[in-house]
Amino acid sequence: MKNRYEELVDRYINYDMTGQEREEFEQLLSTDPILRERFLTTHLLSEALHLQEEKGVKEALTDMDEAEINSMVAALRNKSKDSSPTASRSPKRYNIRWIASALAACIIICFIFYKLSTDNFLYSTAEVYVAYYSEVPEAEYSRSGSVIAEEVKNQNELLIESYNAGQYAQVVHLYEQSWKGKALQELPQSSVLLVAYSLSEANQSEEAILLLKQLVAARNEYSEEAEWLLLGAYLKSDDREAAKSTAQKMMTQDSFYAAQAGTIYKQLNKKK
Amino acid sequence: MDMLLSDKEAIEVLYSKGKQLFFKYAQRFKLANEVLEDIYQEGFLALLLNIKSGIYKEEGTIIAYLIKVCSNKLNRYIAQQYKEREVMPLVVSEIARYYMSDTEREEALNVTVQLLEEADGACRQVLSLYYYENKRMAEIAEILQYANGAVAKQKKSSCLRRFARALKERLSEVGINWKTKNEK
Numbered sequence: 001m002k003n004r005y006e007e008l009v010d011r012y013i014n015y016d017m018t019g020q021e022r023e024e025f026e027q028l029l030s031t032d033p034i035l036r037e038r039f040l041t042t043h044l045l046s047e048a049l050h051l052q053e054e055k056g057v058k059e060a061l062t063d064m065d066e067a068e069i070n071s072m073v074a075a076l077r078n079k080s081k082d083s084s085p086t087a088s089r090s091p092k093r094y095n096i097r098w099i100a101s102a103l104a105a106c107i108i109i110c111f112i113f114y115k116l117s118t119d120n121f122l123y124s125t126a127e128v129y130v131a132y133y134s135e136v137p138e139a140e141y142s143r144s145g146s147v148i149a150e151e152v153k154n155q156n157e158l159l160i161e162s163y164n165a166g167q168y169a170q171v172v173h174l175y176e177q178s179w180k181g182k183a184l185q186e187l188p189q190s191s192v193l194l195v196a197y198s199l200s201e202a203n204q205s206e207e208a209i210l211l212l213k214q215l216v217a218a219r220n221e222y223s224e225e226a227e228w229l230l231l232g233a234y235l236k237s238d239d240r241e242a243a244k245s246t247a248q249k250m251m252t253q254d255s256f257y258a259a260q261a262g263t264i265y266k267q268l269n270k271k272k
Numbered sequence: 273m274d275m276l277l278s279d280k281e282a283i284e285v286l287y288s289k290g291k292q293l294f295f296k297y298a299q300r301f302k303l304a305n306e307v308l309e310d311i312y313q314e315g316f317l318a319l320l321l322n323i324k325s326g327i328y329k330e331e332g333t334i335i336a337y338l339i340k341v342c343s344n345k346l347n348r349y350i351a352q353q354y355k356e357r358e359v360m361p362l363v364v365s366e367i368a369r370y371y372m373s374d375t376e377r378e379e380a381l382n383v384t385v386q387l388l389e390e391a392d393g394a395c396r397q398v399l400s401l402y403y404y405e406n407k408r409m410a411e412i413a414e415i416l417q418y419a420n421g422a423v424a425k426q427k428k429s430s431c432l433r434r435f436a437r438a439l440k441e442r443l444s445e446v447g448i449n450w451k452t453k454n455e456k
Contacts, residue, residue: 006429013364014406015296022361029367036371037450040380041436043368046403048384050333053404056282057334061324069324073317076287077309136426164419221434256433 005038012039013046034259105131122270125243129235132264137193137225156191163194171198189215189222196229205237228257231264244268287316289406290338297339297361298346311349315342336365376448383442387435395431402428 011017012025029036061069108130123131155178162170175195179187187195192215199208212233215226227250234243247268250261294312295305319338322328328337340363347360369377388396397416401407409421409428418424443449 006432013403015293015364019300019361026362026367029371033450037440038436040368040371040450041439042403042432043364044380044384044439045388045399045432045435047333047336047365047381048388049400049404050335051381051385052388053282053400054286054334056279057286058323060279060283061320064324066321066324069320070317072283073287073313073320076284076316077313079284080288080291137430164423166419221437224437256437 005035008035009039009042013042120271121240121268122272123267125235125238125240125268128264128267129232132260132267133232133235137197137229152187156188159191159194163198168198168201171195172202172204189220193222193225193229196226196233200229200233200236205233208233209237224255224257228261231261240268285405286334286338290316290335292406293335293339294342297343297363300361301346301350307349311345312342315345332365336363339363371450379446380443380448383446384439387439387442391435395435398424398428398431399435
């Protein structure tokens with residue numbers, strides 16, 4: 001279910017759907033307000049990007065006469081003859097990856113299920129994490145206009161590089177070396193998310209939870225993602241009650257993660 | 273960071289992107305590539321001449337107009353060849369207009385353009401490469417020097433999510449809320 005709406009909207013906007021899929025999507029638009037909102041905001045973004053980039057098209061035509069336009073269009077056809085029009089984005093490539101991921105997830109779930117302990121819940125928190133927890137934070141370089149010291153900026157960039165390379169232990173090391181115990185404000189807020197995720201991946205969920213609780217309480221633009229990560233950290237640390245309470249809170253909010261949190265809440269409550 | 277394309281590049285990108293979209297739009301009619309090439313070529317030329325002569329009134333994006341022009345030409349071709357009229361699928365911008373009045377669309381688009389100008393450079397780049405230049409994730413990763421396509425995909429999702437959230441807030445400030453609204 002990861003980013004299902006996003007994927008659907010992207011496929012629709014890019015004409016990657018079959019005729020029947022398009023019709024079903026258009027039908028859904030009229031009945032599903034969340035999908036409608038996602039579609040319209042993504043469409044507006046796409047239109048705004050086009051408007052900005054297309055300015056050059058009108059500029060280029062200003063000094064050309066009809067004959068020049070004719071020959072340019074003919075040249076464009078010749079130039080593009082070797083490249084297939086459908087060579088861009090191949091959804092099939094991604095399908096294979098999805099199938100592989102789904103199979104891997106199924107194998108892990110089956111294995112854990114086999115080893116299931118004697119508690120009364122149908123799924124362990126680890127199983128729920130593997131099967132239903134999918135979003136991870138993205139590295140974000142400091143936004144223009146933010147004032148941070150040069151030294152902090154350099155350390156932050158190093159941290160982001162390590163995160164992007166999947167070196168979570170290194171992220172934790174950098175955090176412990178430079179920021180642990182200091183005021184969180186010294187580190188760009190977006191990077192606190194990366195540190196928390198890395199801590200969680202490095203099995204230091206307790207420390208991750210402490211950081212994330214502060215971010216959630218700060219109620220800024222990163223709080224929603226922080227709450228989602230907090231849910232993940234609770235799942236990883238096998239704190240079912242805290243995970244349930246966080247998921248329940250998120251599913252009742254107008255949050256991006258509401259649907260996913262709802263699914264997790266439901267799975268955590270299922271009994272044998 | 274300024275990502276705007278040069279004038280010539282803008283036409284080339286428009287040509288190749290329009291071609292990809294049109295071929296996908298037209299695939300259900302199962303026509304030969306050569307036929308689609310001819311129709312697209314005719315449509316693209318008509319588009320440029322319409323812009324040059326002022327027939328194109330700038331009521332939407334050029335790419336949406338291009339797909340519409342090509343869709344009309346495709347419909348005429350099918351009618352001539354097979355002596356029948358097809359019900360042509362709506363292009364994306366037509367569907368969007370079904371849910372927005374012209375005034376609302378114009379206001380929402382202004383807000384979106386403004387927000388895009390305020391967006392951080394990295395996000396603007398990744399969104400532009402995906403939604404404007406139609407690049408694959410692996411290509412985006414290469415251009416922006418991310419570790420791999422999966423990282424680019426995550427970055428794009430995160431940027432889109434943040435942008436959509438900010439846009440929703442801005443739009444609600446001007447009284448636009450699509451979640452609670454039905455089609456017009």
